Amino acid sequence: MPSSDPQAGVDYPRTFQELLAWFPDEAACLTYLERVRWRDGFLCPRCGADGEWWRVRRGLRKCAMCRRECSVTAGTIFHKSRLPLQSWFAAIWYVVNQKNGVSALGLQRVLGFGSYQTAWAWLHKLRRAMVLPGREPLTGAVEVDETLVGGVKPGKPGRSADGKALVVIAVECHDGGPGRTRMHRIPNASADVLTDFVLENVARGSEVRTDGWKGYNDIGRYRFTHSVTNLSESGDPAHVAMPEVHRVASLLKRWLLGTHQGAVSHDQLDYYLDEFTFRFNRRRSRHRGLLFYRLIEGALVASPHPYTTLLTSRDAA
Ligand SMILES: [Zn+2]
Numbered sequence: 001m002p003s004s005d006p007q008a009g010v011d012y013p014r015t016f017q018e019l020l021a022w023f024p025d026e027a028a029c030l031t032y033l034e035r036v037r038w039r040d041g042f043l044c045p046r047c048g049a050d051g052e053w054w055r056v057r058r059g060l061r062k063c064a065m066c067r068r069e070c071s072v073t074a075g076t077i078f079h080k081s082r083l084p085l086q087s088w089f090a091a092i093w094y095v096v097n098q099k100n101g102v103s104a105l106g107l108q109r110v111l112g113f114g115s116y117q118t119a120w121a122w123l124h125k126l127r128r129a130m131v132l133p134g135r136e137p138l139t140g141a142v143e144v145d146e147t148l149v150g151g152v153k154p155g156k157p158g159r160s161a162d163g164k165a166l167v168v169i170a171v172e173c174h175d176g177g178p179g180r181t182r183m184h185r186i187p188n189a190s191a192d193v194l195t196d197f198v199l200e201n202v203a204r205g206s207e208v209r210t211d212g213w214k215g216y217n218d219i220g221r222y223r224f225t226h227s228v229t230n231l232s233e234s235g236d237p238a239h240v241a242m243p244e245v246h247r248v249a250s251l252l253k254r255w256l257l258g259t260h261q262g263a264v265s266h267d268q269l270d271y272y273l274d275e276f277t278f279r280f281n282r283r284r285s286r287h288r289g290l291l292f293y294r295l296i297e298g299a300l301v302a303s304p305h306p307y308t309t310l311l312t313s314r315d316a317a
Contacts, residue, residue: 030059
């Protein structure tokens with residue numbers, strides 16, 4: 001039975017040796033998935049009841065309310081996987097332990113997959129699991145700015161994307177460096193789009209720092225303190241006036257160029273932004289095992305993605 005104490009469920013292997021010892025077989029993996037998915041108690045995915053249940057077999061429970069059977073992997077990225085859960089766990093361990101991310105080829109080599117396509121599909125499924133719903137919004141002083149990412153055509157100066165993707169980034173400012181970040185590919189830098197992004201990602205009452213772009217003019221209407229740095233009047237270049245968001249933007253670009261050789265299409269960019277965010281926001285985690293736990297947790301709430309839907313962008317999926 002899962003514990004009723006939410007913290008008691010947060011357990012994870014600390015080392016590779018522990019990973020091997022914890023998950024010697026499929027049954028051990030299923031038990032772990034049950035513990036993570038129903039950490040706060042069983043919740044029937046079919047009728048929503050959070051009451052009694054019976055065990056049918058490992059990984060399969062029968063809801064006492066609707067009397068239907070629920071598999072712990074139903075509706076998750078592990079659903080109907082032809083490969084064992086142990087392979088998934090090994091893939092997740094590998095992904096979270098490579099500081100700068102992994103390529104599909106790297107994953108294929110490490111897991112000994114016969115097909116590159118499988119490794120590629122798994123990586124994309126895991127990227128989709130990297131952003132948990134209900135994340136805590138950013139708080140405190142938060143810098144927000146847009147940047148252009150990727151593309152080979154030289155962009156026009158100013159706010160026009162022109163071959164590049166436009167990405168809006170928010171970063172918490174802590175003493176001595178950036179805190180957590182959020183980012184999103186956006187169609188344009190209009191007030192509607194930018195205000196939506198801030199409302200979705202920054203807690204009310206926070207201080208939002210932007211440049212003088214008119215797309216940010218509405219922010220002050222929503223219980224944010226809006227601090228505007230007018231770059232042309234201050235005489236400071238942007239990286240001086242808003243250091244944290246510019247630091248994160250350049251790390252993002254370097255990461256896309258380094259790990260992925262810049263070969264990321266606009267449609268796939270959303271998922272790479274999620275991966276970058278996942279890694280960045282947990283860069284100081286003492287235990288990589290905690291990232292393993294978080295990614296398993298995300299994988300259990302992400303819906304399964306057949307290969308064909310992985311080829312489309314999030315908006316279309
Ligand atoms: Zn039920």
